[in-house]
Amino acid sequence: MLRGDLHHHFNADPVDGVFVQHSIGELIDRAAACGINVLAVTCHEAIPYDGDATRYAAERGVILLRGMEATVGSEHVLLINFREFPQGKCTMADIAAAKDPGALVIAPHPFYPLG
Secondary structure, X not given: OOOEEEEEOOOOXXXXXXXXXXXXXXXXXXXXXXXXXXXXXXXXXXXXXXXXXXXXXXXXXXXXXXXXXXXXXXXXXXXXXXXXXXXXXEOHHHHHHHOOOOOEEEXXXXXXXXX
């Protein structure tokens, strides 16, 4: 059975890294300790990790999904498993153009407006 969390940040996030203190390794370790075996790291407008994090997660039994939290207008949208991610702030048209059948688009906090 898969047990996952699809919305997490770590200390290299360009926005939330100001107050998020844990590293990606610590996040992966905690996920594994809690029995989470699928994890999407969704930093704001960036993917500040590489294949080392993916390998580290796999060694601990965690599937690490590539993700990003994009800003569309004044709202956030999670983009998971895109081959190519839109750059920076984007539009729904940018997301639609980049999305393929294996990608997910999720509204992480639809009732929490930024503006």
